[in-house]
Amino acid sequence: MTQWLRQWILGLAGAAALCAAALALTPPGRVQRVQKLVCSTVMLLALISPLYSLDTGALARAMARSRETELALSQQAEQAAQRLSRSIIEEECAAYILDKAAETGITLDAASVTARWDEDGFWYPWEARLDGADGSKKQLAPVIEAQLGIPEARQYWSCDEDT
DSSP, rough: OOOHHHHHHHHHHHHHHHHHHHHHSOSHHHHHHHHHHHHHHHHHHHHHGGGOOOOHHHHHHHHHHHHHHHHHHHHHHHHHHHHHHHHHHHHHHHHHHHHHHHHHOOOOEEEEEEEEETTTEEEEEEEEEEEEEEEEHHHHHHHHHHHHHOOGGEEESSSSSSE
16 A cells, blocks of 8 residues: 555656646746646646556455445444343333332332333333332332333232232
């Protein structure tokens, strides 16, 4: 790559030196204006000369690799967003349960919620694990089912009550 760049810069410098010498030796007037047009064309050709040696196959392969990388990064970003969305839903639902317990005067030591992916493209609360005092299940389980849609069958309580 650096050899290619070196050759291109040397070509530009050579064309510029040739044009400068030609313009310096040309008498003013109509001939010099034509000479300026010719020198402009020579400089433009020297500037775009790397396009003549462009390897279109390599360019196509590089573009294909770029598209593949873009697709992979896009998929990784989407997966990260889904994981983040899931953890936010789980944390907010657990916080809601703890807040609801505190509002109703129920002693609840810990709450965690597990979310599940729906075919429609979103996370929803699936199950809850709760650590509370006696009687808390009887009061809080119906609220969790009504507000979060987690039935009592998927609410796992660790307390000393038998209900």
